Amino acid sequence: MSYDYDLFVIGAGSGGVRAANRAAQAGAKVGIAEERETGGTCVLRGCVPKKLMVYASQFSDLFKDAKGYGWTIGDSEFDWPTLRDTIQAELKRLTGLYNEGLAGNGVERIPHRAVVKDPHTVHIVEENRDVTAEKILVAVGGRPSLDRAADPDRIGIVSDDVFHLEEFPKRLVVAGGGYIALEFAHVFARLGAEVTLVYRGQTLLRNFDAGISARVESDLALAGIRYIPETVFTRLWEEGGEKHVELITGEVIDCDQILWAIGRTPNTEGLGLDLAGVEMGPKGEILTDDDYRTNVESIFALGDVTDRENLTPVAIREAMALVSTQFKDTPKRMEYDFIPKAVFTQPPVGTVGLSEKECLARGLDIEVYETDFRAMRNILAGNDERFYAKMIVEKGSEKVLALHMVGADAPEMIQLAAVAIKAGLTKTQFDETCAVHPTAAEELVTLARKRPGQA
Numbered sequence: 100m101s102y103d104y105d106l107f108v109i110g111a112g113s114g115g116v117r118a119a120n121r122a123a124q125a126g127a128k129v130g131i132a133e134e135r136e137t138g139g140t141c142v143l144r145g146c147v148p149k150k151l152m153v154y155a156s157q158f159s160d161l162f163k164d165a166k167g168y169g170w171t172i173g174d175s176e177f178d179w180p181t182l183r184d185t186i187q188a189e190l191k192r193l194t195g196l197y198n199e200g201l202a203g204n205g206v207e208r209i210p211h212r213a214v215v216k217d218p219h220t221v222h223i224v225e226e227n228r229d230v231t232a233e234k235i236l237v238a239v240g241g242r243p244s245l246d247r248a249a250d251p252d253r254i255g256i257v258s259d260d261v262f263h264l265e266e267f268p269k270r271l272v273v274a275g276g277g278y279i280a281l282e283f284a285h286v287f288a289r290l291g292a293e294v295t296l297v298y299r300g301q302t303l304l305r306n307f308d309a310g311i312s313a314r315v316e317s318d319l320a321l322a323g324i325r326y327i328p329e330t331v332f333t334r335l336w337e338e339g340g341e342k343h344v345e346l347i348t349g350e351v352i353d354c355d356q357i358l359w360a361i362g363r364t365p366n367t368e369g370l371g372l373d374l375a376g377v378e379m380g381p382k383g384e385i386l387t388d389d390d391y392r393t394n395v396e397s398i399f400a401l402g403d404v405t406d407r408e409n410l411t412p413v414a415i416r417e418a419m420a421l422v423s424t425q426f427k428d429t430p431k432r433m434e435y436d437f438i439p440k441a442v443f444t445q446p447p448v449g450t451v452g453l454s455e456k457e458c459l460a461r462g463l464d465i466e467v468y469e470t471d472f473r474a475m476r477n478i479l480a481g482n483d484e485r486f487y488a489k490m491i492v493e494k495g496s497e498k499v500l501a502l503h504m505v506g507a508d509a510p511e512m513i514q515l516a517a518v519a520i521k522a523g524l525t526k527t528q529f530d531e532t533c534a535v536h537p538t539a540a541e542e543l544v545t546l547a548r549k550r551p552g553q554a
């Protein structure tokens with residue numbers, strides 16, 4: 100049987116684009132459909148514009164810190180439309196580069212919504228035509244969730260909307276306690292907004308090590324962010340040019356914007372997967388085996404739509420493993436242990452390996468080394484920000500199992516520490532590595548302080 104394509108990819112985000120390019124480079128005939136712009140969440144509504152906003156927001160602390168170093172800074176003023184429009188122009192440039200990359204590799208790009216019709220057929224909705232493929236890859240990602248019961252009129256915004264706001268919100272209320280809620284709470288607070296964070300749970304970043312959660316919570320106060328845990332929104336409304344949110348406690352907060360950052364939902368609604376017989380989980384995530392194959396032999400899925408580890412580098416590595424296995428005859432699998440993670444709070448989080456709680460739950464015999472200091476840079480600045488690090492070491496083997504940090508440059512440090520930790524290096528090997536002085540990172544090769552009570 101002959102098909103129009105060897106591989107047809109639905110969704111041109113981080114995972115889809117990488118799979119399409121690599122499969123085409125390996126000689127496959129590839130098509131890719133995208134209903135919005137090429138690049139997907141990370142490039143257009145996630146990592147990239149978020150990180151640019153983080154950079155923009157860091158200037159306010161720099162201006163404050165500069166005084167202690169002898170600088171007199173005149174009145175500084177932040178202009179939201181300038182930042183918003185500059186970011187959008189940069190994203191347009193990046194989308195263009197992604198399109199050029201696909202074209203350069205000979206991938207046929209269809210700028211429309213596509214849905215699955217049967218195990219080898221994809222329907223291009225706007226063109227009302229079908230294409231056939233030997234293999235179909237579903238890489239449609241996810242979208243921000245919101246609580247429809249509390250917000251039936253959609254008064255609140257979601258992360259996608261943040262990058263297009265007409266006006267800068269002087270008072271922002273955020274629901275959530277994960278990556279997105281925390282990153283935006285810090286960004287907006289530093290850009291000058293009065294921020295309130297409302298979280299339904301007790302422990303922020305609940306899947307992280309408890310040391311990180313505790314430090315991230317105390318850093319909210321340093322940033323001037325009001326934090327209300329164990330609370331949810333019950334009602335949102337607009338009146339007199341303002342937005343209002345009622346909390347389950349009965350308190351009403353008047354504000355300019357309300358941001359839902361309560362998780363993401365896989366984009367599988369109306370995608371035809373049920374017609375093709377593809378199995379999905381309770382959130383609508385696509386279930387696959389370790390080679391990204393669904394229960395339907397010719398249909399594959401990866402990235403956020405599978406709701407494993409919803410991170411760009413994971414989607415990209417999954418795509419490369421898929422192409423190696425399916426199109427290059429060199430089977431490969433993504434390794435999910437030791438995925439380094441960063442949360443771009445201020446100061447940011449960098450982490451790799453199991454949390455202390457997970458180590459204990461697995462019955463591992465561990466030693467915990469901790470450090471908590473005020474970095475040199477902050478002393479003259481009169482800035483109370485601290486650096487926290489926890490290293491978890493397996494007793495006996497001395498292997499470093501995990502490193503959890505909150506502090507300036509932690510995401511940059513964790514990328515490199517992850518190489519050593521994934522390679523299975525021991526605490527002694529860390530200690531035998533000469534320090535770089537004066538840095539905060541040197542603490543990682545001089546960690547001597549075990550938690551009190553440990554031998």
Ligand SMILES: Cc1cc2nc3c(=O)[nH]c(=O)nc-3n(C[C@H](O)[C@H](O)[C@H](O)COP(=O)(O)OP(=O)(O)OC[C@H]3O[C@@H](n4cnc5c(N)ncnc54)[C@H](O)[C@@H]3O)c2cc1C
Binds near residue numbers: 136138142214
């Ligand atoms: C605010 C925010 C910040 C983030 N920050 C980070 C970060 O700092 N670091 C990090 O690693 N990760 C971050 N992420 C997560 C990261 O963006 C995702 O993990 C990554 O984009 C997943 O890639 P993907 O290919 O699975 O899906 P996506 O990038 O979401 O791509 C899916 C694409 O499919 C398209 N599509 C959907 N349905 C159809 C259809 N039927 N037909 C055609 N096209 C369709 C969509 O329009 C989209 O372009 C962030 C996410 C958000 C929301």
Ligand SMILES: NC(=O)c1ccc[n+]([C@@H]2O[C@H](COP(=O)([O-])OP(=O)(O)OC[C@H]3O[C@@H](n4cnc5c(N)ncnc54)[C@H](O)[C@@H]3O)[C@@H](O)[C@H]2O)c1
Binds near residue numbers: 278279361441
């Ligand atoms: N730096 C990064 O790498 C980065 C940044 C942003 C997003 N991401 C990815 O995107 C995913 C989605 O991010 P997210 O922050 O939306 O989800 P999340 O799952 O990380 O956090 C959502 C949080 O909201 C809480 N919540 C749920 N309902 C609530 C309610 N009604 N009121 C208050 N709180 C409520 C949940 O308990 C949870 O803690 C992340 O898990 C991550 O994989 C990564």
